[in-house]
Amino acid sequence: MIRVACQQLAPAFGDLETNRRLTVAAIREAGDSGADVVVLPELITSGYVFESPQEAAELAIGRDDQILGDWAAEAARFDLVIAGGFCERGEDGRTYNSAAILDAGGLRAVYRKLHLWDREKRVFARGSAPPPVLDTRVGRLAVIICYDLEFPELTRAVALAGTQLLLVPTNWPLVPRPPGEHPPEAMIGMAAARVNRMAIACADRLGTERGQEWTGGTSIIGVDGWVAAESRQPGMVVAEIDLDAALDKRLTEGADAFGDRRPELYAAVARAEAPAGV
Amino acid sequence: MIRVACQQLAPAFGDLETNRRLTVAAIREAGDSGADVVVLPELITSGYVFESPQEAAELAIGRDDQILGDWAAEAARFDLVIAGGFCERGEDGRTYNSAAILDAGGLRAVYRKLHLWDREKRVFARGSAPPPVLDTRVGRLAVIICYDLEFPELTRAVALAGTQLLLVPTNWPLVPRPPGEHPPEAMIGMAAARVNRMAIACADRLGTERGQEWTGGTSIIGVDGWVAAESRQPGMVVAEIDLDAALDKRLTEGADAFGDRRPELYAAVARAEAPAGV
Numbered sequence: 001m002i003r004v005a006c007q008q009l010a011p012a013f014g015d016l017e018t019n020r021r022l023t024v025a026a027i028r029e030a031g032d033s034g035a036d037v038v039v040l041p042e043l044i045t046s047g048y049v050f051e052s053p054q055e056a057a058e059l060a061i062g063r064d065d066q067i068l069g070d071w072a073a074e075a076a077r078f079d080l081v082i083a084g085g086f087c088e089r090g091e092d093g094r095t096y097n098s099a100a101i102l103d104a105g106g107l108r109a110v111y112r113k114l115h116l117w118d119r120e121k122r123v124f125a126r127g128s129a130p131p132p133v134l135d136t137r138v139g140r141l142a143v144i145i146c147y148d149l150e151f152p153e154l155t156r157a158v159a160l161a162g163t164q165l166l167l168v169p170t171n172w173p174l175v176p177r178p179p180g181e182h183p184p185e186a187m188i189g190m191a192a193a194r195v196n197r198m199a200i201a202c203a204d205r206l207g208t209e210r211g212q213e214w215t216g217g218t219s220i221i222g223v224d225g226w227v228a229a230e231s232r233q234p235g236m237v238v239a240e241i242d243l244d245a246a247l248d249k250r251l252t253e254g255a256d257a258f259g260d261r262r263p264e265l266y267a268a269v270a271r272a273e274a275p276a277g278v
Numbered sequence: 279m280i281r282v283a284c285q286q287l288a289p290a291f292g293d294l295e296t297n298r299r300l301t302v303a304a305i306r307e308a309g310d311s312g313a314d315v316v317v318l319p320e321l322i323t324s325g326y327v328f329e330s331p332q333e334a335a336e337l338a339i340g341r342d343d344q345i346l347g348d349w350a351a352e353a354a355r356f357d358l359v360i361a362g363g364f365c366e367r368g369e370d371g372r373t374y375n376s377a378a379i380l381d382a383g384g385l386r387a388v389y390r391k392l393h394l395w396d397r398e399k400r401v402f403a404r405g406s407a408p409p410p411v412l413d414t415r416v417g418r419l420a421v422i423i424c425y426d427l428e429f430p431e432l433t434r435a436v437a438l439a440g441t442q443l444l445l446v447p448t449n450w451p452l453v454p455r456p457p458g459e460h461p462p463e464a465m466i467g468m469a470a471a472r473v474n475r476m477a478i479a480c481a482d483r484l485g486t487e488r489g490q491e492w493t494g495g496t497s498i499i500g501v502d503g504w505v506a507a508e509s510r511q512p513g514m515v516v517a518e519i520d521l522d523a524a525l526d527k528r529l530t531e532g533a534d535a536f537g538d539r540r541p542e543l544y545a546a547v548a549r550a551e552a553p554a555g556v
Contacts, residue, residue: 114540118532130547150473151539152430157547178504180458184472187503191469194462195428225465226456254396261429262392269408269435 001240002138004165005035006203008218008234013047013209014059020045020067023084024074029236031078036138039203040084042146042169043097049210053095056123060089060096063110068100075102081136083143084203085169088112094125099143099169103136109143114154117147131158139164139243146170149202150188159196160258164246166192168202172215182227183217194225197249197257199241206234279518280416282443283313284481286496286512291325291487292337298323298345301362302352307514309356314416317481318362320424320447321375327488331373334401338367338374341388346378353380359414361421362481363447366390372403377421377447381414387421392432395425409436417442417521424448427480428466437474438536442524444470446480450493460505461495472503475527475535477519484512 007026012018023040030038042048045067046059061067067086075082081103088098088110097113097120112127113120131154133142142163148154149168158166172185182190186202193200199222206216219230220239223246228239249258285304290296301318308316320326323345324337339345345364353360359381366376366388375391375398390405391398409432411420420441426432427446436444450463460468464480471478477500484494497508498517501524506517527536 114543115538118530121532128543130543133548147533147538150535151544152434152470152473153539153541153544154547156430157544161547181504184503187465188469188473191466192430195430195466225462226459252396254399255425257428260393260425261431263431265392265406265408266429266431266435269432269439270411 001242002036003034004201004220004239004241005030005033005038006201006218006220006237007038007040008204008206008216008231008237009041009044010205010207010234011044011047013049016045016059016061016067020070023067024070026236027071027074027080027082031074031080033236033238035080035238037081037141037165037167037201039167039201040082040169041203041205042085042171043087044085044169046087047209048171049212050123053123056087057089057095060087062089063107068107071100072102072106076104079104079137081138081141083167083169085145090125095123096127097124097145099145101132101134101141101143101167108132108134111143111145113145113148115147115151133158133161133163141165141167143167146172149185149192152192155192155196159198163198164243165199165201165241168200170202170204172204172217174213174215182219183215186217186219186227186230189219189221190225190227193221193223195257197223198246199223199243279520280314281312282479282498282517282519283308283311283316284479284496284498284515285316285318286482286484286494286509286515287319287322288483288485288512289322289325291327294323294337294339294345298348301345302348304514305349305352305358305360309352309358311514311516313358313516315359315419315443315445315479317445317479318360318447319481319483320363320449321365322363322447324365325487326449327490328401331401334365334373335367338365340367341385346385349378350380350384354382357382357415359416359419361445361447363423368403373401374405375402375423377423379410379412379419379421379445386410386412389421389423391423391426393425393429411436411439411441419443419445421445424450427463427470430470433470434474437476441476442521443477443479443519446478448480448482450482450495452491452493460497461493464495464497464505464508467497468499468503468505471499471501473535475501476524477501477521
């Protein structure tokens with residue numbers, strides 16, 4: 001069992017220094033609580049609702065920024081795996097919606113969001129490399145960002161690559177849902193977890209920013225697809241998760257989530273008459 | 279809007295004649311209620327819990343059997359699309375876990391389950407052809423069976439082929455779930471519906487057969503992923519479903535569930551270190 005923490009935070013829009021302090025404190029709180037892994041929301045360094053590409057570019061940071069340096073120091077201090085979203089200034093001068101993954105060895109990888117949501121397309125360049133799948137002291141982890149979770153080919157691919165725990169910094173805009181239901185993105189994550197026997201930790205944000213209301217949907221989902229911990233309040237959410245279970249894809253003695261796949265036949269589903277635009 | 283009905287029935291194990299009458303009555307009830315489509319459970323002609331391959335073979339029927347003939351007659355009488363599971367004796371002498379799809383034109387297609395669950399592997403030959411995707415008077419439909427739903431590549435593939443409504447005859451064995459949650463298979467169906475903007479109608483069964491307890495999880499799921507109708511009682515479940523919505527994959531003005539896909543990058547997720555057996 002490992003201890004997974006998600007920090008449901010609201011960044012101060014445009015205030016890098018406040019968000020540096022906010023995230024360092026959040027990481028320390030997770031480390032002090034004995035967490036092995038902590039996930040921070042998407043774009044936690046900057047905020048989300050940019051008025052222009054220029055505004056995002058001005059708030060973007062390089063991989064050598066003090067914020068990531070501080071995250072690395074905390075990762076080393078607590079021997080903690082950290083995944084958190086940041087607004088990245090690429091070496092190519094473009095702005096990316098990125099996530100850093102760090103552990104005691106420092107910055108392990110930076111992932112650039114593959115699926116940009118709606119107006120993000122006007123602000124960010126989209127990533128051109130698949131998500132990193134990394135071996136860490138707690139097991140094999142991968143990181144994706146928010147809307148990426150809604151592409152089941154991607155969650156399947158990272159699971160097939162051996163990912164035991166998928167880390168998902170998110171900013172889920174609040175949308176209507178029927179009473180008693182999980183946020184739709186969490187429901188999609190639950191299904192992705194269950195069909196892949198892979199744990200998923202989504203760190204969402206709360207509150208309102210420039211008129212955009214957030215879901216506060218932070219959810220830590222076990223290998224069985226059920227929510228181990230969630231919260232609609234600010235602050236830390238923690239669950240103990242069995243990552244060994246993710247190594248065994250058997251659903252029963254005679255059924256195997258991976259072994260029963262028929263990939264050659266999925267590719268053969270008739271597309272001849274697919275509607276225009278697909 | 280079309281009217282979709284699912285019949286949550288318990289077959290009489292091994293009694294083909296009783297099940298013929300049961301299914302004809304169920305189809306008529308749906309037709310009388312104004313349904314455009316009716317779904318019957320998996321293996322509704324025979325029951326499910328076979329003690330041996332021989333027992334299943336003895337209960338298997340050909341595509342020219344009176345039961346399918348009766349279903350075709352009802353489909354014509356009500357101008358109804360019908361999907362229902364049956365235990366099929368193939369022209370190759372093998373036994374298949376199959377589903378028939380019929381409309382006013384007669385038997386449109388037979389689908390043989392691709393993913394056999396657990397002990398089904400001892401009883402049935404698995405299918406070797408992808409699910410049929412058919413144009414009908416209500417729109418483009420496809421049929422899969424039960425455990426097939428848990429393979430997101432398959433539901434994505436049928437959605438990419440233009441399926442607006444996926445018909446799913448099922449027999450969901452009862453498994454534990456946390457209070458307030460949907461049956462896990464329904465939750466997986468909800469996610470598949472939402473990420474693909476495709477409606478899904480699952481006809482489950484109720485009761486106990488040879489010690490196996492069933493979920494009674496019949497669920498009609500809209501294009502938005504939410505359950506439009508469900509029941510834990512025997513009998514018919516009906517929902518009005520907007521299939522036109524399935525033709526538009528836009529999630530917002532600037533986000534598109536299909537258009538935002540990055541297939542070349544899913545295939546590139548690193549598998550080099552994948553664990554043994556994957």
